[in-house]
Amino acid sequence: MRVLAAMSGGVDSAVAAARAVDAGWDVTGVHLALSKAPATLRTGSRGCCSLEDSHDARRAADVLGIPFYVWDFAERFQEDVIDDFVAEYAAGRTPNPCLRCNEKIKFAALLDRALALGFDAVVTGHHAKLVDGVLARSVDAAKDQSYVLAVLTPEQLRHAVFPLGDSTKAQVRAEAAARGLAVADKPDSHDICFIADGDTQAFLGSRIGSRPGDIVDSDGQVLGSHQGAFGFTVGQRRGLKLSRPSATGQPRYVLSIEPRTNTVVVGGAEELRVDVVRAERPVWLAEAAAGPFDCTVQLRAHGLTSPARIEPVPGGVVARLAEPQRGIAAGQALVMYDGDRVLGSATITTAERVATAEGAATAERAATAEAATAERAADAPSQATR
Amino acid sequence: MPYLDHAATTPVLPEVIDAMATALGRLGNPSSLHTSGRQARRAVEEARESLAAQLDARPSEVIFTSGGTESDNLAVKGIYLARRQADPRRRRVLISSVEHHAVLDSAQWLAEHEGAELVLLPVDGHGRVRPEALAAAIEDDPAAVALVSVMWANNEVGTIQPIRRLAELAREHGIPFHTDAVQAVGVLPVSFADSGVDAMTVTAHKLGGAYGTGALLLGRGVACAPVLHGGGQEREVRSGTLDVPGVVGFATAMALAVARRDGLAAGLTRLRTGLVDGVREVVPDAVLNGDPVHRLPGNAHLSFPGCEGDSLLMLLDARGIECSTGSACSAGVAQPSHVLLAMGADEARARGSLRLTLGHTSTEADVTAVLEAIGPVVERARRAGLATERVSS
Numbered sequence: 001m002r003v004l005a006a007m008s009g010g011v012d013s014a015v016a017a018a019r020a021v022d023a024g025w026d027v028t029g030v031h032l033a034l035s036k037a038p039a040t041l042r043t044g045s046r047g048c049c050s051l052e053d054s055h056d057a058r059r060a061a062d063v064l065g066i067p068f069y070v071w072d073f074a075e076r077f078q079e080d081v082i083d084d085f086v087a088e089y090a091a092g093r094t095p096n097p098c099l100r101c102n103e104k105i106k107f108a109a110l111l112d113r114a115l116a117l118g119f120d121a122v123v124t125g126h127h128a129k130l131v132d133g134v135l136a137r138s139v140d141a142a143k144d145q146s147y148v149l150a151v152l153t154p155e156q157l158r159h160a161v162f163p164l165g166d167s168t169k170a171q172v173r174a175e176a177a178a179r180g181l182a183v184a185d186k187p188d189s190h191d192i193c194f195i196a197d198g199d200t201q202a203f204l205g206s207r208i209g210s211r212p213g214d215i216v217d218s219d220g221q222v223l224g225s226h227q228g229a230f231g232f233t234v235g236q237r238r239g240l241k242l243s244r245p246s247a248t249g250q251p252r253y254v255l256s257i258e259p260r261t262n263t264v265v266v267g268g269a270e271e272l273r274v275d276v277v278r279a280e281r282p283v284w285l286a287e288a289a290a291g292p293f294d295c296t297v298q299l300r301a302h303g304l305t306s307p308a309r310i311e312p313v314p315g316g317v318v319a320r321l322a323e324p325q326r327g328i329a330a331g332q333a334l335v336m337y338d339g340d341r342v343l344g345s346a347t348i349t350t351a352e353r354v355a356t357a358e359g360a361a362t363a364e365r366a367a368t369a370e371a372a373t374a375e376r377a378a379d380a381p382s383q384a385t386r
Numbered sequence: 387m388p389y390l391d392h393a394a395t396t397p398v399l400p401e402v403i404d405a406m407a408t409a410l411g412r413l414g415n416p417s418s419l420h421t422s423g424r425q426a427r428r429a430v431e432e433a434r435e436s437l438a439a440q441l442d443a444r445p446s447e448v449i450f451t452s453g454g455t456e457s458d459n460l461a462v463k464g465i466y467l468a469r470r471q472a473d474p475r476r477r478r479v480l481i482s483s484v485e486h487h488a489v490l491d492s493a494q495w496l497a498e499h500e501g502a503e504l505v506l507l508p509v510d511g512h513g514r515v516r517p518e519a520l521a522a523a524i525e526d527d528p529a530a531v532a533l534v535s536v537m538w539a540n541n542e543v544g545t546i547q548p549i550r551r552l553a554e555l556a557r558e559h560g561i562p563f564h565t566d567a568v569q570a571v572g573v574l575p576v577s578f579a580d581s582g583v584d585a586m587t588v589t590a591h592k593l594g595g596a597y598g599t600g601a602l603l604l605g606r607g608v609a610c611a612p613v614l615h616g617g618g619q620e621r622e623v624r625s626g627t628l629d630v631p632g633v634v635g636f637a638t639a640m641a642l643a644v645a646r647r648d649g650l651a652a653g654l655t656r657l658r659t660g661l662v663d664g665v666r667e668v669v670p671d672a673v674l675n676g677d678p679v680h681r682l683p684g685n686a687h688l689s690f691p692g693c694e695g696d697s698l699l700m701l702l703d704a705r706g707i708e709c710s711t712g713s714a715c716s717a718g719v720a721q722p723s724h725v726l727l728a729m730g731a732d733e734a735r736a737r738g739s740l741r742l743t744l745g746h747t748s749t750e751a752d753v754t755a756v757l758e759a760i761g762p763v764v765e766r767a768r769r770a771g772l773a774t775e776r777v778s779s
Binding site for chain 2: 069072117118
């Protein structure tokens with residue numbers, strides 16, 4: 001088998017390539033140049049876009065004794081990931097750029113080129129499993145990346161290889177050290193790779209510009225103003241700068257962003273709880289479901305899982321959550337799991353509060369504590385999850 | 387393994403390895419005054435005299451450096467600074483738009499940090515600087531021109547420039563003229579004295595010497611500020627302890643290259659013609675870039691419509707054939723070549739090109755290997771180009 005190993009310069013993709021070599025495959029390493037003007041040295045926790053990362057990938061390929069090339073995908077990345085990221089925020093949604101990169105770059109542009117050049121598959125260092133062609137969670141729950149891969153179609157997955165799914169991150173690092181790969185102790189990447197200083201708000205602000213609007217409560221009463229709805233994410237508490245405290249004195253959270261009126265809706269922690277999530281553009285890894293079924297859904301890259309009943313509707317799905325959740329943002333993926341196996345995914349459009357009257361009292365008590373968790377998650381809405 | 391990347395570097399001659407190994411075994415800093423120092427100095431000066439003789443220059447005009455990049459930096463920055471020092475009006479730097487980055491980026495740096503006004507001379511579709519273009523650029527404000535730099539022969543597409551004529555135009559106005567002759571020496575007759583240039587970059591590793599040694603030939607009357615300051619070696623223009631083995635190897639390589647030049651050039655022209663004709667037979671729409679007549683004998687630079695150069699290079703590499711998509715780049719990212727763009731090529735043609743360069747170890751078998759591989763390789767690269775195209779549209 002001839003495979004193309006996508007090598008970011010990080011420890012995961014280096015070990016994945018090494019395992020592909022051990023499997024006896026004919027492996028060629030490729031580093032994707034995603035920036036037209038890359039920085040010379042890596043700074044902070046950006047993971048892949050500097051020349052130093054390209055050099056790290058090359059060194060790993062040298063150690064493995066495989067051919068290595070740098071391919072320029074900067075233009076495609078700009079169009080399909082960065083421009084999309086900005087447009088999604090401008091439209092009031094919270095996109096996941098890592099998911100988009102997997103969907104459009106690694107398993108589309110790169111995979112298509114690889115297949116045309118005579119390769120059979122693309123190997124990546126994602127922490128996920130493919131069990132008989134079915135995507136499943138990594139054994140390392142904390143590092144699992146099945147969420148950001150769930151958007152891939154069965155056809156894309158047919159040509160994907162994830163050699164790390166049965167290993168924990170600690171095992172991967174230990175193996176890299178044992179193999180003499182210099183990236184063994186390279187820090188994990190956390191931030192969005194194309195935002196150099198990690199300041200997402202400034203990045204968006206410079207591209208979208210100032211778009212002042214109102215901050216209102218769920219009754220439509222104006223509580224304050226904002227300079228751009230893109231600065232807010234569902235579940236966020238800090239930085240609202242509201243002039244009046246709430247009646248109860250409880251903290252308020254962003255409940256939703258209304259792109260048409262450019263308003264940010266805020267409310268108490270209890271209002272943040274939603275239990276009906278609508279999502280569109282479903283991708284089914286198994287056969288498309290004909291009728292309602294029960295499964296577990298994940299609504300954000302890290303955490304936010306709940307048992308749910310899924311009802312397929314034209315062009316999408318409706319998920320009724322058994323356990324109401326907070327901080328569910330439009331634009332994120334809803335991924336459906338049967339145990340560890342991915343059934344399919346769809347893009348969240350709206351989240352509503354419907355049927356939590358019973359049990360509300362108990363939920364209320366837990367609300368503030370849970371909201372704090374949601375808030376922490378919301379502070380890093382599109383954490384790198386490549 | 388067929389190696390068709392001699393423009394990047396060419397195998398070191400066995401005679402050079404012997405001469406350098408002997409020199410490496412001898413003690414002595416050429417700047418020292420004792421016996422060992424004198425012996426080292428003698429080796430350096432004999433190498434300098436030999437090198438000067440081969441290039442028709444005076445020994446005192448040879449400034450040893452670490453290679454082509456340093457020589458280009460020294461010439462462009464050093465001459466600019468000296469000229470501006472003598473007359474603050476002199477801020478215009480005229481260079482061709484197809485220069486190597488060592489010249490291009492040095493001039494750019496002067497524009498960004500030293501108040502230079504960078505003028506890029508246009509080239510025709512073959513990559514030649516027309517003398518009228520240089521004359522017109524000078525005429526815009528002759529008194530403000532600090533220097534002119536135009537390469538002798540292009541490292542990517544192999545086009546040879548009308549250096550004598552261009553240097554003459556600069557001389558008429560008393561403007562110093564620099565040329566990067568790295569690709570020309572060893573395959574073309576290069577005479578420093580006859581060319582009329584004031585400064586010339588040469589390097590060892592393109593003609594069978596080792597990496598890391600080069601020279602700037604600098605006319606005796608040409609003022610040049612140092613870039614490296616220190617012990618005052620090399621006419622106080624380039625400080626640093628001289629690399630005795632490197633210099634000895636350079637002179638050895640130069641003597642052999644010049645002696646073998648005409649025979650090598652004839653052989654390379656024959657091989658190259660066979661290569662280009664053969665490729666076009668298999669891939670009829672392949673385009674030869676650069677000047678068909680005024681061309682380095684070992685250079686074949688071809689564009690393959692619908693292909694990415696990256697793909698071609700990888701597929702040939704997988705078949706054991708080594709070549710390049712342009713000049714080697716540290717980042718490893720293939721950007722469309724500024725040379726091809728300056729020649730009027732569109733981005734697709736610039737991206738879909740391969741540079742195949744022959745040298746002193748090239749054989750008929752190397753050409754045959756390319757001709758056997760190129761058909762299927764282009765076909766496959768074309769499919770990959772289409773696959774990528776389809777997704778983006």
